[in-house]
Amino acid sequence: MAPAGQFIPLLVDHWQSLRNLIIDKTKTTTIDGKALKLADVIASARYGRKAIITNQVLEHVGKDTEQVYGKLKDGEVLYGINTGFGGSANVRSQAVEEIQRGLIRGLHYGVLSGNADFDIESELPPGFTSSKPLSSPIETTSMPESWVRGSMLIRLNSLSRGASGVRPVFLERLLQLLNQDIVPRVPLRGSISASGDLSPLSYLGGVLQGKPSVQAWIDRDNRRELVSAQEALAFGQIQPIDIRAKEGLALVNGTAASAAVASLAVHEVLCLASVSQVLTAMSVETLCGTEESFDAFFAQVRPHPGQIECANSLRSFLRGSSLVADNNGSQEFSLRQERYSTRTAPQWIGPVLEDLVLAHSQVSIEINSVTDNPLINPSGKLLHGGNFQAKAVTSAMEKARQGCQALGQIMFAQCTEIINPSTNKGLAPNLVVDEPSQSWIWKGTDIYVAALQSELGFLANPVSHVQSAEMGNQSINSLALISGRYTLTAVDTLTQLAAANLVALCQALDLRALDLQFRNTLEPKFKEITRRCIDSCVQTPSSGPEFEQLINELWAKFADDTYQTTHMDSSVRFLNATDNLQARFLRKLPSTQTSLQAVQDWGITAARTSSEIYATIRAQYLANPDAKPILGVAARRLYEFVRTTLGVPFFGEEYIREADFANGIEVESPDPKFKFRTMGSMISAVYEAMRNGSLYDVVVQCFEEVDQYTV
Template sequence: MAAGEFSRFLISHWRELHEKLRSHDEEIVVDGKSLSLAAVVACARYGQDVVISEETIEAVRRHTEKVFGQLRDGEVMSGRHSSWGSGAPIRTLAIEQLQRSIVRDGHFSILSGETDFDISHATRTFSSAIPLSDPIEATSMPESWVRATLLIRANTLAYPNSGVRPVLLEKLAQLLNFDVIPRIPLRGSNSGVGDFSPLTYVGGVLQGKPAVQAWIGDRIQGGRKLIPGDEALGYAEMEPIDLRAKDGLALVAGTSPSSGVACLAIHEAICLAAMSTVLTAMSAEALCASNSSFHPLHGELRPHPGQRECATLILSFVRGSKLVSDEAQANEFMQRADRYSVRTSAQWMGPVIEDLQLAHTQLSTEINSSVDNPIIDEAGKMLHGGNFQAKSVASAMEKARQGCQSLGQMLFAQCTELINPATNKGLPAHLVVDEPSQSGLFKGTDILISALQAELGFLSNPVSSHVQFAEGGYQAINSLALISARYTLTAVDVLTQLAAAHLIALCQALDLRALHIQFLYTLAPKFKVLTRRCLGECCEQLSPGGEGGGSGSEVAYDLWVQLSEQMSRTMDMDSRQRFEAAMDHLQTRLLREVPSTQQSLELVQQWNSDCVNEASQVYGTVRTRYLAAPDATPILGKATKRMYKYVRETLEVPFVGSDYLASAEWDDGTSHSSKYKYRSMGAMISAVYEAMRNGALYSVVVDCFEHV
């Protein structure tokens, strides 16, 4: 992977998706060889229509004639003249009946809710039991998964080597274009002979069986509803398909459910990896880190391509920031070496983005492959093999899921360091803008991300090591790809929630940095005037107004630097206590600069009191003013600025204090004069989460990459 490859890959993928969404009337062409993950996402998530290319239809038709010729000549093929799998030695001449039987035999998985089950045997007490979970959602695949499945199955059957009739491809496309989506069980596939059972429910709908169900209806007006398969075909004015020759076996012996779910998962994982890079740059700013951790020399001496690119990206993202400095320019917030969550982030994320690119390559190959059995060569010869074994999909998902855990661990560490006053380099405890003794604003967020990361750790465990043989040992190995893909999507969802919480915390922290800088800028001249005046009254060589000798100005400056440091170290205290503690520390230093007299002691004590009062007054004024019109953009790097503005302006998530939440939680939101868009911290995090799930926030993230 050359330097910059992940950026180019991300931008290319995102641009293709956006182009497809902008030209919604343009159909996705199914030809067996050019389907992209962006096209899968466009069809599955955003309802893009598909079309089978004319060249594909003709090529499939020619090969199908060869298949029928072989069958007429009496050639024996598993799943045609004989049964399939462990039953392959059983011979039959009822070819078409066998194809129907193959589909029927796969209807063994569990579906609950909106069924015609007779529960009259149950007593009233048990029949009225409240479900443990939504019965449909708990046992059915989401429609987006099924749409991805249909598209990929059509594409993988578009290889002439599959030997299916063109009508099967056309029917799959019609289901997508009429938005008639078969109800497929969530569980029941070990992804050995492909995803056999899930695909039989697609076959059942295509046959028009009342025994299976499909979703129909306008997604905006009237909503979706489940109806029997025969009624679903009637709704779309589609004729049932009569399965012949290889149609049944070819339809059900494929990896498209696994690869469909995997494509959706890897799309999200790639976006989350990109967002994690931007969040790390924001964390470097919020924690006032050194940019030396991302110096190109590190990558030259340890030239892992992922590490080098991550470091280059972060260094570019923080360009222009007033908060990140060179190590040689350490300020009062900086220590010589940053903590690992930022300092080693390029080394941590680099392998993840390399793995995700490999996973993307594996899936791109899978969805443009012939994955059924047997395949037919150019001469019409039948070749039995195992292209339905979805180990490549499982491999991609294991990498993606473990990558999610790694990204989550890094973001979790960054966020906890922001919230903890012992590690956040001068931010208030729990990121409160109020007095720390009266608020624990982000303490709950700390608990939230702890729970989320614990769950991510559990989800990162491998699935593929739990293989169980099936079909009486005939399937001695099976990939478990669909199970792995399902849990990867769960991990993606958990990581999305964690990243959303982290982004809210980062914006709060950056506002607190901006507020603190404004406070320091306002207080500095007042403090220096008070200090020089005290020195002037204590020392005759200084002018009465404090405008005299240079030594007084130097002392005032040194004391100001110490005051800034002391205030940043006591952010867990309420503001006045913090100022008192800092001034008490400075008082000893000032006493060394003045004559050892009772008058000097009294003047220094008065100076102490005056400075505390001045700091308290200035802080209250600056805090009130900043809360009324928060804006941290002048001190931010270019990527952080984009993300901050999206959260504060587009989503309208405020710089929040306890007063806001105390009033907002009682606002019913019905009044036109209501000024509270969000009524809890959870609502603010949820807004970011939804913006990530629908893709809107990722557009901003990709913009950051495009303008590196």
């Protein structure tokens, strides 16, 4: 018996913890060095939740700090306290506090462009001062505030274990910065994550010292403002701290920056992996696919935990769907089985889920670890080791980033299949509700997802370009922060792809619902027209079994032909279908001139009636679209969120044309009824809902209803 995987319990527990922290603003995170959860990091980094340190923890930290001062008094040689650092550890010094200050000073080597504390423009030749920047100066050289807040929380947690030799007041000052949302400005680049993230963390030390040479973000008058560290501390009424003994080394010699970025990345990829499964279920419905491929028997004979979970989730998500069909191969010239993007989804997504469970475990351990050097053990001995080597974080990030590429690949395949009329089982080309000769509005999205997936393929390359550093002392280095940075780039790219795919799926599901309404309305009319034609040609009643079979056959063939020719405009498509049926029809009728004329008239009437009904149903559905009644439980939730909560419409060329005021020619003034004026703005709305977590909340609710089981 193979157990179901751990992804769903992990996802649900993580999200419920985060949801509680976000909703209840009175909740705080207790820092004790041992029990920090990924949800705590996300809540603090992204949503501003505050933290506390108990007096018990501070007392414990104080006792261990006394060990350091005792050993210094006894004249012991302590690395990084009365020696140099790294390859210069053979140097001895009695200027203990100056060593710590000098360490932090020397690590302020990062490039920070924009709003700098220096002026070079007055020295430049004329003309160069007016050059446009290649990119946003602050954003391209600084870490986002969420990364730094996460780093502060994780560093606090690590130092709270009492193995690093910092004073309690040091933790209290850092906690004040975090809780008052005073966030150091930290350079984006410059860490190899070998002896920890030295330079990034040094800027936390610079702000704690109140240096005029470093900067921090503060919240003044409900807007973020970048000021000097000196001004930031004064603004928060925080006393600057005098770095002592081991405190400079303890602060910078750790993996907090890498672990913070990794925490943010793992959170996002967990959510995106859950989104990919719901989008897969929606793709199955859009393509009128079958759930046969998700049968539990497949997992019984190939019991990979991730595959079991994914298949189980997909079956759960498809409950209640009117679009899922049995593919028994009875339809002529149809594929006997679904294409790979849906049929092998459990086998494709499952291994990613397993990797993410391990990545989550690695990061969860890291954020509760002591990662500086040397460390003080419970007996007071200083041990020299390498907990700062962040390879475990790199390992988690490589799996997460490659998982992004794999998830992107299946989303890309599914998205292109529903846009392409040769693979989307009867939907219009480019998902247009208008006549195919008059609209190509979704073609751009097809190109867009190809661009995004190409970028994900590049980003999936491993970050393995290790260079020996620091006088050869750091001959191996983890590059964890670099790997984490590129993983978050992949996350952003995948989020855009998922957003585009979701908007396309909602459009496709509306087209499917519209088509079902049209066919359900047309079928009795079509059969009645056919019955009247038969009655005009034969003596026997058309209600007899032979003719009833013929009527049903003609309808089935008409439906199939019109599914195959969605690239034609509707009037041409319907006439083409009835033309193709006339020979079949005539073979069942008496060979008379009357029959020939009647069938010709029948074809014209049936095609005209089809066109009229289609135009009516299309107009009615566009005015009041609602695909929910035919959808499975998961698709229904996401469709409702996109259509109602976000207000992204089911639309045609007319909507976009009237909403688009960019050219100023066709439309004289924008109409406020148009919430979205471009395809990109609709995709952006879904993207923003994913980035702020509101869409993920809906997705996780789908997983909360999935029953776990064993195979």
